[in-house]
Amino acid sequence: MSGNKGVVYKGAGKVAVEDIGYPDLVLKDGPGVPKANVGRKCEHGVILKVVTTNICGSDQHMVRGRTTAPEGLVLGHEITGEVVEVGRDVEFIQKGDLVSVPFNIACGRCVMCKEQKTHVCLNVNPDRPGSAYGYVDMGGWVGGQSEYVMVPYADFQLLKFPDKDQAMEKILDLTMLSDIFPTGFHGAYTAGVKPGSTVYIAGAGPVGLAAAHSAQLLGASAVIVGDLNEQRLEQARSFGCETINLRKHDRIGEQITNILGEPEVDCAVDCVGFEASGHGDQGEAPATVLNTIMDITKVGGKLGIPGLYVTEDPGAVDADAKVGSLKVRIGLGWAKAHTFVTGQTPVMQYHRSLMKSILSGRAQIAKAVNATVIDLDQAPKGYSDFDSGVAKKFVIDPHGMLSR
Known part of the structure; x- marks a missing residue:
C-alpha cells in the first residue's frame, strides 16, 4: 500500500x-x-x-x-x-x-x-x-x-x-x-462527584458535555453547565442539565442560588482551559474559569481541571499568559482547602x-x-x-x- x-x-x-x-x-x-x-x-x-x-x-x-x-x-x-x-x-x-x-x-x-x-x-x-x-x-x-x-x-x-x-x-x-469520554469522566471523577453531588461544569463544548454526562453517570443530583454559547447550552439541556448563559449573567453565585437554593456547589470541573473568556462581553481572560470555580465551590471541595493549559501561547493577551502565567487567586483556593487535579487524562x-x-x-x-x-x-x-x-x-x- x-x-x-x-x-x-x-x-x-x-x-x-x-x-x-x-x-x-x-x-x-x-x-x-x-x-x-x-x-x-x-x-x-x-x-x-x-x-x-x-x-x-x-x-x-x-x-x-x-x-x-x-x-x-x-x-x-x-x-x-x-x-x-x-x-x-x-x-x-x-x-x-x-x-x-x-x-x-x-x-x-x-x-x-x-x-x-x-x-x-x-x-x-x-x-x-x-x-x-x-x-x-x-x-x-x-x-x-x-x-x-x-x-x-x-x-x-x-x-x-x-x-x-x-x-x-x-x-x-x-x-x-x-x-473525550475518559477526559470528561476524569474531570468529574477527580472533582469528587458521587451520588447526590451538585456539580458545576465550566464550558459546554464536547469535553464539557462529556463531563456533564459523566457526572450524571456518577450519580450527581444536579449538574449545572455554564457557557457563553446558547446553542451549546441547549445541547446540555437536551440530556437533563441545568444551564447558565454567562453572556447574560456574570454573577454565577446568584444563578446557582436560583437553581439550588444556595450559591455554591459541592465540586466543579474546568472544561475550558487557557483560551477562556470573561463573562458577558469582557473578551479573553484566561484565569476567569479557575477563579470562578474556586469562588463557587464549597470549602473542602475538589476541582477537576481537564481543560488544557499551556506553557507557550503566542496569541495570549499579555506577556505573562504567553508563558502560561495566569492571575489565579491561589489564596482563595488555599483558604477554602480546595483540591486541584490537573494535567492530561x-x-x-x-x-x-x-x-x-x-x-x-x-x-x-x-x-x-x-x-x-x-x-x-x-x-x-x-x-x-x-x-x-x-x-x-x-x-x-x-x-x-x-x-x-
Missing part, C-alpha cells in the same frame, strides 16, 4: 487534506519530531486502517495559532481503527481487531506507566513526560486524522472491542473512548469501564455531545464550523465505513 491522506496544519487558521504517505513501523523525521525520536523502531506497534477519528477542541488551539505547533504537522489524537499490519514484537493484538487508541502514547514499561500514570510516560517523548498523536511538543508522533496511522506499544495500549459487529453498531459512542484508567457502559446501553455519550459524521475531505470545513461554536462533535469517517 502507498496512499494515505491526512489533515495537515498549514498555519494559523488553516488545515488541508494532503497525501502524507503510508505509515511504517518507525517514527521518521518530520514536523515536530525531536531528533532523539527520529528513526525510532516500533516493531511493538501496528498499522491501523482508521475507522473514525474526531476533531478535538485541543486541535483547535493549534489551528488557531495559539501554540508553537509547526506547519506540516499531521493532526488528530482521537483514533479508532482496524488492525491491518502487526509488528514483529506484538503478541496479543491481531490483524482484523477493531480497537480504540488512547490519545496518550505510553510504553507500559516505565515507572509512571506501572503506576497507571500513562499521561506522563517517561519513554515516548525526549522533551518532557507525556506524549500524544499529532500534537505540539508531544514527541512528534504522527496524527490519526488520516486513512492509516501507526500506533506503537500495541499490546499495552490498545483497547480491543470484544465483538466487531456490536462495536460498529455503537461506533459513534465508542469513538469517544480515545479521549490517563485514558487507560477509564476506557475499559466506559466501554462496558456504552455496550450495555448505560452511557449515551454520542447523543450527549451530538456526534456528527463527516468525510475526511470535509475536515477543513469541520474545523471551521467547530471554531464558530456549533454544538457538534465532528467524527471523521475516512473510508466511508459508517455511511455503508
Whole structure:
C-alpha cells in the first residue's frame, strides 16, 4: 500500500487534506519530531486502517495559532481503527481487531506507566513526560486524522472491542473512548462527584458535555453547565442539565442560588482551559474559569481541571499568559482547602469501564455531545464550523465505513 491522506496544519487558521504517505513501523523525521525520536523502531506497534477519528477542541488551539505547533504537522489524537499490519514484537493484538487508541502514547514499561500514570510516560517523548498523536511538543508522533496511522506499544495500549459487529453498531459512542469520554469522566471523577453531588461544569463544548454526562453517570443530583454559547447550552439541556448563559449573567453565585437554593456547589470541573473568556462581553481572560470555580465551590471541595493549559501561547493577551502565567487567586483556593487535579487524562484508567457502559446501553455519550459524521475531505470545513461554536462533535469517517 502507498496512499494515505491526512489533515495537515498549514498555519494559523488553516488545515488541508494532503497525501502524507503510508505509515511504517518507525517514527521518521518530520514536523515536530525531536531528533532523539527520529528513526525510532516500533516493531511493538501496528498499522491501523482508521475507522473514525474526531476533531478535538485541543486541535483547535493549534489551528488557531495559539501554540508553537509547526506547519506540516499531521493532526488528530482521537483514533479508532482496524488492525491491518502487526509488528514483529506484538503478541496479543491481531490483524482484523477493531480497537480504540488512547490519545496518550505510553510504553507500559516505565515507572509512571506501572503506576497507571500513562499521561506522563517517561519513554515516548525526549522533551518532557507525556506524549500524544499529532500534537505540539508531544514527541512528534504522527496524527490519526488520516486513512492509516501507526500506533506503537500495541499490546499495552490498545483497547480491543470484544465483538466487531456490536462495536460498529455503537461506533459513534465508542469513538469517544480515545479521549473525550475518559477526559470528561476524569474531570468529574477527580472533582469528587458521587451520588447526590451538585456539580458545576465550566464550558459546554464536547469535553464539557462529556463531563456533564459523566457526572450524571456518577450519580450527581444536579449538574449545572455554564457557557457563553446558547446553542451549546441547549445541547446540555437536551440530556437533563441545568444551564447558565454567562453572556447574560456574570454573577454565577446568584444563578446557582436560583437553581439550588444556595450559591455554591459541592465540586466543579474546568472544561475550558487557557483560551477562556470573561463573562458577558469582557473578551479573553484566561484565569476567569479557575477563579470562578474556586469562588463557587464549597470549602473542602475538589476541582477537576481537564481543560488544557499551556506553557507557550503566542496569541495570549499579555506577556505573562504567553508563558502560561495566569492571575489565579491561589489564596482563595488555599483558604477554602480546595483540591486541584490537573494535567492530561490517563485514558487507560477509564476506557475499559466506559466501554462496558456504552455496550450495555448505560452511557449515551454520542447523543450527549451530538456526534456528527463527516468525510475526511470535509475536515477543513469541520474545523471551521467547530471554531464558530456549533454544538457538534465532528467524527471523521475516512473510508466511508459508517455511511455503508
